[in-house]
Amino acid sequence: MAGTAAGIDRLTGRAAEIDSPAKLATLLEEHDYLADEGLATAAFLALRMGRPLFLEGEAGVGKTELAKTLASILDAPLIRLQCYEGLDAAQALYDWDFARQLLHLKAAEAAGVTDVRALEGEIYDRRFLVARPLLRALETWPCVLLVDEVDRADDEFEAFLLEVLSDFTISVPELGTIRAETPPVVVVTSNRTREVHEALKRRCLYHWIEHPAFEREVAILLRRLPACTEELAAEVADAAGRLRRADLVKPPGVAETLDWTEALLTLGAARLDPGLAAVTLGALLKYREDQETVWRDGLLGAASPGGGGGGGGRA
Amino acid sequence: MPELRGGGTGDDRAALVSTLTGFARTLRAAGVAADHQRTQGFLAALRELDVRERRDVYWAGRLTLCSGPDDLDRYDRCFAAYFGGERPGPAHRVPAVTVTRFVARPGDTGDQDERHEADAAAATASEIEVLRHRDVARMTAAERREVARLLGMLRSAREQRRSRRRAPSHRGALDGRGTVREAVRRGGEPARLRFRDRKEKPRRVVMLVDVSGSMAAYADTLLRFAHALVRAEPRATEVFSVGTRLTRVTAELRHRDPAVAMDAVSAAIPDWSGGTRLGEELKELLRLSDVRGAIVVIASDGWERGDASLLGRQMERLSRLAHRVIWVNPHKGDPAYRPLTAGMRAALPHITDFVAGHSLAAYEELARLLGEGGSRPGGHAVRAAGDAVRAGDGIPAGDGRGMPDA
Numbered sequence: 061m062a063g064t065a066a067g068i069d070r071l072t073g074r075a076a077e078i079d080s081p082a083k084l085a086t087l088l089e090e091h092d093y094l095a096d097e098g099l100a101t102a103a104f105l106a107l108r109m110g111r112p113l114f115l116e117g118e119a120g121v122g123k124t125e126l127a128k129t130l131a132s133i134l135d136a137p138l139i140r141l142q143c144y145e146g147l148d149a150a151q152a153l154y155d156w157d158f159a160r161q162l163l164h165l166k167a168a169e170a171a172g173v174t175d176v177r178a179l180e181g182e183i184y185d186r187r188f189l190v191a192r193p194l195l196r197a198l199e200t201w202p203c204v205l206l207v208d209e210v211d212r213a214d215d216e217f218e219a220f221l222l223e224v225l226s227d228f229t230i231s232v233p234e235l236g237t238i239r240a241e242t243p244p245v246v247v248v249t250s251n252r253t254r255e256v257h258e259a260l261k262r263r264c265l266y267h268w269i270e271h272p273a274f275e276r277e278v279a280i281l282l283r284r285l286p287a288c289t290e291e292l293a294a295e296v297a298d299a300a301g302r303l304r305r306a307d308l309v310k311p312p313g314v315a316e317t318l319d320w321t322e323a324l325l326t327l328g329a330a331r332l333d334p335g336l337a338a339v340t341l342g343a344l345l346k347y348r349e350d351q352e353t354v355w356r357d358g359l360l361g362a363a364s365p366g367g368g369g370g371g372g373g374r375a
Numbered sequence: 376m377p378e379l380r381g382g383g384t385g386d387d388r389a390a391l392v393s394t395l396t397g398f399a400r401t402l403r404a405a406g407v408a409a410d411h412q413r414t415q416g417f418l419a420a421l422r423e424l425d426v427r428e429r430r431d432v433y434w435a436g437r438l439t440l441c442s443g444p445d446d447l448d449r450y451d452r453c454f455a456a457y458f459g460g461e462r463p464g465p466a467h468r469v470p471a472v473t474v475t476r477f478v479a480r481p482g483d484t485g486d487q488d489e490r491h492e493a494d495a496a497a498a499t500a501s502e503i504e505v506l507r508h509r510d511v512a513r514m515t516a517a518e519r520r521e522v523a524r525l526l527g528m529l530r531s532a533r534e535q536r537r538s539r540r541r542a543p544s545h546r547g548a549l550d551g552r553g554t555v556r557e558a559v560r561r562g563g564e565p566a567r568l569r570f571r572d573r574k575e576k577p578r579r580v581v582m583l584v585d586v587s588g589s590m591a592a593y594a595d596t597l598l599r600f601a602h603a604l605v606r607a608e609p610r611a612t613e614v615f616s617v618g619t620r621l622t623r624v625t626a627e628l629r630h631r632d633p634a635v636a637m638d639a640v641s642a643a644i645p646d647w648s649g650g651t652r653l654g655e656e657l658k659e660l661l662r663l664s665d666v667r668g669a670i671v672v673i674a675s676d677g678w679e680r681g682d683a684s685l686l687g688r689q690m691e692r693l694s695r696l697a698h699r700v701i702w703v704n705p706h707k708g709d710p711a712y713r714p715l716t717a718g719m720r721a722a723l724p725h726i727t728d729f730v731a732g733h734s735l736a737a738y739e740e741l742a743r744l745l746g747e748g749g750s751r752p753g754g755h756a757v758r759a760a761g762d763a764v765r766a767g768d769g770i771p772a773g774d775g776r777g778m779p780d781a
């Protein structure tokens with residue numbers, strides 16, 4: 061009940077227009093992001109329920125891009141916390157600006173103030189606090205907070221992330237508790253290199269993003285690369301689908317099919333020509349052994365123009 | 376309380392809520408962690424959607440009740456079974472599985488003997504000493520239970536590495552917070568500068584246990600060893616079973632009670648006693664898991680059914696990423712053993728340590744390797760009756776080949 065009430069409060073401005081997953085999908089599309097039903101529903105519920113959205117999926121399926129696009133739809137700043145091993149509270153939450161604090165102490169000493177209580181009161185003031193992404197997100201409204209690749213951080217970090225996401229407060233021992241008036245829209249992403257703690261996931265809506273289906277990938281290519289022909293888009297998406305079903309070290313994500321298509325277009329391709337495919341394959345597959353697999357097993361062969369008209373039927 | 380849209384009123388709504396919570400219960404029974412809090416989330420999500428729409432119910436449930444890709448297939452099956460109709464949602468990529476669970480192991484005798492042996496008191500210290508060097512594959516069920524008990528008590532210290540996190544120290548980076556605190560205490564007088572240095576943290580271990588047919592006599596014991604590792608360092612240990620597919624069993628092994636953990640693991644592993652396609656599974660591992668800087672332990676006899684050259688290539692990649700790669704082969708305990716299988720030969724050039732894994736003593740040695748980070752003989756770590764724990768006192772013997780700890 062309380063959760064829903066908070067959810068309604070936050071639906072002012074742009075968010076108020078979004079009354080269904082379909083409506084959100086339309087807005088995302090206007091910003092060149094093509095979401096399927098599941099992802100649109102996930103993001104819709106995250107907005108309506110005020111719950112963080114936890115996105116997992118292989119590299120390049122559009123996790124980070126979704127958060128960015130939500131920010132543009134809501135006309136809100138994106139506050140991004142990129143996670144890495146060793147990320148700690150001073151980098152994620154807040155830090156004291158100790159250089160300024162020391163200068164202030166020096167001035168106070170010169171002015172004859174030596175009472176510890178008085179000094180503490182002056183020194184531990186909000187103006188000496190440097191807000192890092194999590195604190196900044198609580199103090200900014202509206203905003204979209206992106207906690208990107210949380211699996212890269214250590215589990216100690218998960219503990220304080222959980223605290224922040226549970227009640228949208230941060231307590232600074234010397235200062236007190238800082239509370240978000242209205243919670244930010246939160247997107248947490250993971251590549252699943254490590255299992256993220258259950259308690260954190262329980263706070264969130266969980267969505268696993270799959271690689272796009274054939275039709276949607278074609279649509280993404282056409283949308284993002286206006287110079288691309290429908291034939292080329294279909295052939296590229298068909299080849300990408302085939303490579304994802306094959307056993308590769310790193311199957312291509314949307315990011316890679318976009319790069320590949322762009323490379324093909326630069327070379328003037330209107331169809332997926334085997335010769336051009338050969339010289340551009342590095343844009344699609346980052347590992348040498350994957351490229352070798354593709355040649356050895358003839359995985360691109362069927363996508364060549366000789367492979368039978370119309371181009372790119374699904375297997 | 377806002378209504379479930381399309382939920383009618385009164386009795387209708389009560390019936391609807393009980394239908395929905397019944398679905399969550401069904402999921403729980405199928406092994407999805409759809410607890411009370413999640414169920415409340417499910418109902419809350421449906422208040423924002425249309426409960427008359429099958430796909431709204433599908434997505435509301437999937438988004439609130441599932442917590443990993445492993446849940447999705449179970450979710451879809453339960454959804455179709457509970458609400459009827461087509462299996463909804465997109466198809467998930469499910470690797471091929473061979474389901475042949477192993478039940479009896481060589482040396483296992485009937486019920487009667489089991490009960491008789493269960494009465495026997497725990498082994499004495501001298502019996503333990505004999506047991507320590509016995510090959511697990513040739514043990515009776517009672518001896519194996521004793522080994523399981525001892526493994527349950529294994530205290531495995533973990534090699535430490537320096538992290539980016541810092542703790543107070545005499546060297547390292549300037550500690551602004553500490554310096555200011557000190558200055559305030561001294562009434563504003565500029566104090567000595569304080570420093571913080573990097574803290575140590577346990578090095579991650581990723582262990583793969585081969586559960587194929589040729590390893591059947593050892594798989595159970597190896598998984599118990601893995602359980603001890605997980606219990607000792609739950610956040611710095613990952614365990615997978617390998618066979619015809621790769622299965623992550625870390626969560627199952629987090630149960631404190633070894634019996635519960637082992638039951639959970641055997642339910643989670645779909646490919647007991649099949650073949651081994653280690654090359655392909657290592658590839659999958661490198662995709663799923665971050666092995667950078669980790670100690671990777673592979674417990675297998677190297678009886679590779681797949682392409683040995685693929686295995687060799689994956690081992691090479693693995694050895695580049697991992698801090699060290701330890702191969703545990705139960706047959707290595709036999710002095711006459713030579714690593715002749717194609718798989719073993721392909722893997723050997725990329726291994727840091729090649730150790731036996733057939734007896735309690737061998738597992739203790741392995742535990743010591745994980746604690747010290749180097750090959751040094753002596754010392755064992757099982758706390759048995761009257762047996763003191765020998766803590767590793769060695770200095771990690773870095774081999775200079777692993778990745779730096781950045």
Ligand SMILES: Nc1ncnc2c1ncn2[C@@H]1O[C@H](COP(=O)(O)OP(=O)(O)OP(=O)(O)O)[C@@H](O)[C@H]1O
Pocket residue numbers: 092093094095117118119120121122123124125126251280284314315318
């Ligand atoms: N549904 C989509 N609609 C439009 N563009 C998309 C979509 N999905 C992905 N893209 C494009 O693919 C690229 C990669 O997406 P993004 O960086 O968000 O992937 P990611 O899942 O965050 O990957 P990583 O795990 O590597 O960080 C983006 O540049 C984006 O333009």
Ligand SMILES: [Mg+2]
Pocket residue numbers: 123124125208249
């Ligand atoms: Mg990303």
